[in-house]
Amino acid sequence: MLAKVLSFGLNGIDGYKVTVEVDISAGLPKFDIVGLGDTAIKEAKERVRSAIRNSGLKYPVSSITCNLAPADIKKEGTFYDLSIAVAILSASGIIDYKRIGETIFLGELSLNGEVKKVTGLLPILIAAKEKGYKHFIVPKENYFEASFISDIDVKVVKSLDELVDSYKCPDIILEKVMTSNYEALKQSKPTSYLDMKNVKGQFSAKRALEIAAAGGHNILMIGPPGSGKTMLAKCFPGILPDMTFEEALEVTKIHSVAGELNLSDGIILSRPFRTPHHTATSISLVGGGSQVKPGEISLAHNGVLFLDELPEYSRHFIETLRQPLEDGQITIARAKQTVTYPASFILIASMNPCPCGNFGSKKEECRCTPAQIHRYLSKLSGPIMDRIDLHIEVDNVTYDDLHTNEECESSIDIKKRVDKARKIQLERFKGTKVYSNAKMDVTQTKKYCSLSKQCQDILRMAFDNLHLTARAHDRILKVARTIADLDGQAEILPQHIAEAIQYRSLDRKYWE
Amino acid sequence: MISQNDKTYIFFSAMELTVKRCHEIVEHYKSDKTLDAILNGDKFIVDYLGEDYDKFRQKLINFSFETLEKYLNNKHVGYFTIESEIYPEQLKQLDEPPYILYYIGDVSLISTKCLAIVGSRTPTYYGREVTENFARQLVKNGFTIVSGLSTGVDKIAHETALNECGKTIAVLGNGFQNMYPKSNINLAREIAQKGLLLTEYYPTFQARNYSFPMRNRIIAGLSNGVLITEAAKKSGSLHTKNFALDLGIDVFSVPGNITSPKSEGSNNIIKYGHAQMVTTPNDILEQYGIKPQKVEKQKIELNFDENKIYNVLKDGEKSFDEIQCQTGILVQTLNTCLTTMQIRGIIKKLPGNYYAI
Structure with a gap:
C-alpha cells in the first residue's frame, strides 16, 4: 500500500513543500527513510515506531520504505515525524487516506506518542500559505506561534492517538487555532526596557542616541570604563519606534528558525537587542554551521546589535559586518546550500579610547604609548568606520550627577519625538526600499540633503578648521537630515549641520 | 677625502665605542695615529681593548671609508668632530662631549x-x-x-x-x-x-x-x-x-x-x-634681554548663548555635561554653539568630550 502526506521543509526562512511517501510491502520487516535526511530524520524511525505502538495502534510488520520528495534536497529537523507516522498509518489502513487530502502535518513525536513542539513553524506557515495550502495540523505547544496568520485553517494536536481518533470518529474534533491580535497582545504585555530617565547626566550621549533612533543610524560610543556606555545602549531599544506587525512577523520567523521563540507569546513583541560576547565565533555571529542557522546579526534583525568593546572582536568578524550593514541581509554560502537571512539592524558599538581606557579621562592617567593607541584604533578599518554615522565620546559621570534628584527625560518622551521623525522619513521614502535616513543611497542623499549657501559655508569651514576627513562628508549630511527631521524642518538649517559635525569624534586629528 | 683624524672618530662611532674610552685612546695616540696603532697591534691599544681588540682590528681591515663617503654624500649627511672648528665650545664642557656629530640640514x-x-x-x-x-x-x-x-x-x-x-x-x-x-x-x-x-x-x-x-x-x-x-x-x-x-x-x-x-x-x-x-x-x-614683540588681541564677537559658554569655560576646561548644567542651554543648541565656536577657533574640543578656551 502507498500513502502520500504533505509536509514542509525549510531553507533559511523560506519553506518548500515536501511530500512524505510511504510504501508498505510484503517482505522482511524493515523501515528505511530515503531522501537525504540528516541524523534527526534517520532517528525518526525509532520515534515513529515507538510512538505508534505506545499509542495502542498496530505497527505494520512488513517492509516499510519512506521517501521525502524532492529527494535531492537535504532535509533537516524533527518536524517530519508526524507526517511520517500519519503516512504509515494511512498506508496500513488505520487512517482513511482519502480524508487526509492537502493537509500539511508538522510535529515531532515522543516515544509515548505525544506530539512535541517544532522550531521554524511560522516561516513554514507563511510560505505554505503563499503557495496556496490552507490546512495544517501542528503541535499544541506551537498554538500561539500559529495564531498570527489569518485565513488559514490550523488545528493543534497533543498526541498521535488524538489525531487518529479524530479521523476515526466524527465526534472528536481537533482544537482549531483562533487568530490572535498583535496590537492587543502588545498592549497587554508592555515591554520593559531600561528607562533613559535612570541615566544621570550624559546629555550629549542621550541626544546622539535619540538621533540614532530617529534616523536608524549606527553609533559608536567611546569612553573610559565605567562611564555608562553599556547602560546607555540598554536604554536604546526603549526609544525606538514600535515594531509594525509585518516587522514583528519577520523577526519572529528568524527567531522561530533559530529555536529562540518564546512559545507562550508566539510572536516577538519587542525589538530584539542582541549582545554577543566578543569571544563568540564568527559563525555564531553571522550564521552558518552544518545546519545553516541564523546568527546573532540576523537575530538582531529590525532591532539592535550591541557590540561592547568593539576592538576586542576579531578583525575577521568586524569585517564580515560590512555586507549586512550595507545590504541589510547576510548570504551564507555553503557547499550544499546557500541561505540568505535578513540582517537589518542598528549597530551600537562601544569602545575604550585606548587599551588602558583612560585616554582623555580626567580621573586616571593614561599609560598607553601613542603607538599602542594607534594599534588599538587601527583594528577598526576604514570601511567599517564608513558605515558608522555617529561617534560620540562618553565621559565619566561625577558623584554629584549620580545623586542629583533632578528628573531626566524619560524614554517615552524621547520616543515620541523619534516616532515623529520616523513618520516624516516614511513619507519621504514612500515607494522606495529605503525607510530611514541612514539607508539613503548617494542619489537620495543628494536629493534630500541639499544645502543652502550658509550651510555649505559652515561645512567647508569645519573641514578646514577642524581637520575632518573626507569620509565624514556624507555621514554629516545624513545625520543633519535626521536632526532636521527631529526639528520638524523641511530644509537642513545651519544649526543642524553644526550639530551633526559634533558627532564625528574619530575623524578628528587629536586622536593620535 | 676623509682626513685621517676624522676617520678615527668615524670608525669609533661605527664601533659604538663609548665617549670616555674614545677620549682616552685618542689622548694616548692623537687622532691621526690611532688607526695605525690598531692595525699594527700597539701594546697600549691591545691591552686597552682587551678581548675586543681582534674585533676592532678585523673590522678596521674591512672598513671601506670610500663607500661610507659615497653614502654620506648621497644622503647629504655631513659630520664634524670634536677637533672641528665649528664644534660648539659649550658642548666640550660636558662630562662626555660627543667626539663626532653627524648632521643633515643647515x-x-x-x-x-x-x-x-x-x-x-x-x-x-x-x-x-x-x-x-x-x-x-x-x-x-x-x-x-x-x-x-x-x-x-x-x-x-x-x-x-x-x-x-x-x-x-x-x-x-x-x-x-x-x-x-x-x-x-x-x-x-x-x-x-x-x-x-x-x-x-x-x-x-x-x-x-x-x-x-x-x-x-x-x-x-x-x-x-x-x-x-x-x-x-x-x-x-x-x-x-x-x-x-x-x-x-x-x-x-x-x-x-x-x-x-x-x-x-x-x-x-x-x-x-x-x-x-x-x-x-x-x-x-x-x-635674555629681549623685548617681546607686541601681539594684538583679537576681539571676539559672541551671541547670547555663546557668551554664556565662554564665561563658563573661562574657569578652565569643562565636560559637555558641566557646560550644559551651568549654562542651562538645550542640548541640541549647545551642540550647535560648540561646533560654531570651534570652527571660529574660540574654543577647542579635547578628548573625552571636554572643551576649553
Whole structure:
C-alpha cells in the first residue's frame, strides 16, 4: 500500500513543500527513510515506531520504505515525524487516506506518542500559505506561534492517538487555532526596557542616541570604563519606534528558525537587542554551521546589535559586518546550500579610547604609548568606520550627577519625538526600499540633503578648521537630515549641520 | 677625502665605542695615529681593548671609508668632530662631549641663539597648549628651538617652530638610517629641509634605551637655556635639566596643576630651586634681554548663548555635561554653539568630550 502526506521543509526562512511517501510491502520487516535526511530524520524511525505502538495502534510488520520528495534536497529537523507516522498509518489502513487530502502535518513525536513542539513553524506557515495550502495540523505547544496568520485553517494536536481518533470518529474534533491580535497582545504585555530617565547626566550621549533612533543610524560610543556606555545602549531599544506587525512577523520567523521563540507569546513583541560576547565565533555571529542557522546579526534583525568593546572582536568578524550593514541581509554560502537571512539592524558599538581606557579621562592617567593607541584604533578599518554615522565620546559621570534628584527625560518622551521623525522619513521614502535616513543611497542623499549657501559655508569651514576627513562628508549630511527631521524642518538649517559635525569624534586629528 | 683624524672618530662611532674610552685612546695616540696603532697591534691599544681588540682590528681591515663617503654624500649627511672648528665650545664642557656629530640640514644653526624645549612624551592638553604657546613666542623672537624629535612635547615644539617659519634642531638618539619613532619620519624629513637633524650615532645605529638620555646632554649642550613645559616625576626630560645644571645654563619650568601626576616633575624642580619658574614666554625673553614683540588681541564677537559658554569655560576646561548644567542651554543648541565656536577657533574640543578656551 502507498500513502502520500504533505509536509514542509525549510531553507533559511523560506519553506518548500515536501511530500512524505510511504510504501508498505510484503517482505522482511524493515523501515528505511530515503531522501537525504540528516541524523534527526534517520532517528525518526525509532520515534515513529515507538510512538505508534505506545499509542495502542498496530505497527505494520512488513517492509516499510519512506521517501521525502524532492529527494535531492537535504532535509533537516524533527518536524517530519508526524507526517511520517500519519503516512504509515494511512498506508496500513488505520487512517482513511482519502480524508487526509492537502493537509500539511508538522510535529515531532515522543516515544509515548505525544506530539512535541517544532522550531521554524511560522516561516513554514507563511510560505505554505503563499503557495496556496490552507490546512495544517501542528503541535499544541506551537498554538500561539500559529495564531498570527489569518485565513488559514490550523488545528493543534497533543498526541498521535488524538489525531487518529479524530479521523476515526466524527465526534472528536481537533482544537482549531483562533487568530490572535498583535496590537492587543502588545498592549497587554508592555515591554520593559531600561528607562533613559535612570541615566544621570550624559546629555550629549542621550541626544546622539535619540538621533540614532530617529534616523536608524549606527553609533559608536567611546569612553573610559565605567562611564555608562553599556547602560546607555540598554536604554536604546526603549526609544525606538514600535515594531509594525509585518516587522514583528519577520523577526519572529528568524527567531522561530533559530529555536529562540518564546512559545507562550508566539510572536516577538519587542525589538530584539542582541549582545554577543566578543569571544563568540564568527559563525555564531553571522550564521552558518552544518545546519545553516541564523546568527546573532540576523537575530538582531529590525532591532539592535550591541557590540561592547568593539576592538576586542576579531578583525575577521568586524569585517564580515560590512555586507549586512550595507545590504541589510547576510548570504551564507555553503557547499550544499546557500541561505540568505535578513540582517537589518542598528549597530551600537562601544569602545575604550585606548587599551588602558583612560585616554582623555580626567580621573586616571593614561599609560598607553601613542603607538599602542594607534594599534588599538587601527583594528577598526576604514570601511567599517564608513558605515558608522555617529561617534560620540562618553565621559565619566561625577558623584554629584549620580545623586542629583533632578528628573531626566524619560524614554517615552524621547520616543515620541523619534516616532515623529520616523513618520516624516516614511513619507519621504514612500515607494522606495529605503525607510530611514541612514539607508539613503548617494542619489537620495543628494536629493534630500541639499544645502543652502550658509550651510555649505559652515561645512567647508569645519573641514578646514577642524581637520575632518573626507569620509565624514556624507555621514554629516545624513545625520543633519535626521536632526532636521527631529526639528520638524523641511530644509537642513545651519544649526543642524553644526550639530551633526559634533558627532564625528574619530575623524578628528587629536586622536593620535 | 676623509682626513685621517676624522676617520678615527668615524670608525669609533661605527664601533659604538663609548665617549670616555674614545677620549682616552685618542689622548694616548692623537687622532691621526690611532688607526695605525690598531692595525699594527700597539701594546697600549691591545691591552686597552682587551678581548675586543681582534674585533676592532678585523673590522678596521674591512672598513671601506670610500663607500661610507659615497653614502654620506648621497644622503647629504655631513659630520664634524670634536677637533672641528665649528664644534660648539659649550658642548666640550660636558662630562662626555660627543667626539663626532653627524648632521643633515643647515649646520650653521648650532651657532644661533638656541633654546631647548623638552617634556613629557604623552602631554596633557595643558602641556600641549603650553608647549605650543612658548615655542611660538620664542621662535617669533628669534630663538632656534632644540628638542629630541620624540613624540609629545618634542614633536609639538618642532612642529610649532616649523609652522612659524622658524628654525629648529632635532637631536636624535639613533642613526639616520634607523629613525625612531617611525611616526615622526615625515617631521624629520621636514626638519632636514628647513632645520637641522643632529646625532652622535653612526648611520646604522639603532636606538637603544640608553641612547635617549645620552642625546639629552647634546640638547643641553647646544642650548642657551632649557625649558621644561610638562614633566612627570620620572620624566626623561629631567635628565636634560641635570645636564643643563652641570653646564650652568638656565633651566626654566612651567608650573602645572599640583594634583596632576603629569606635572609632578616640572613642579618639583621649581620647588627644589633647580629651575626658574616661568608663566609666560616673556619671562624667558626678559632673561635674555629681549623685548617681546607686541601681539594684538583679537576681539571676539559672541551671541547670547555663546557668551554664556565662554564665561563658563573661562574657569578652565569643562565636560559637555558641566557646560550644559551651568549654562542651562538645550542640548541640541549647545551642540550647535560648540561646533560654531570651534570652527571660529574660540574654543577647542579635547578628548573625552571636554572643551576649553
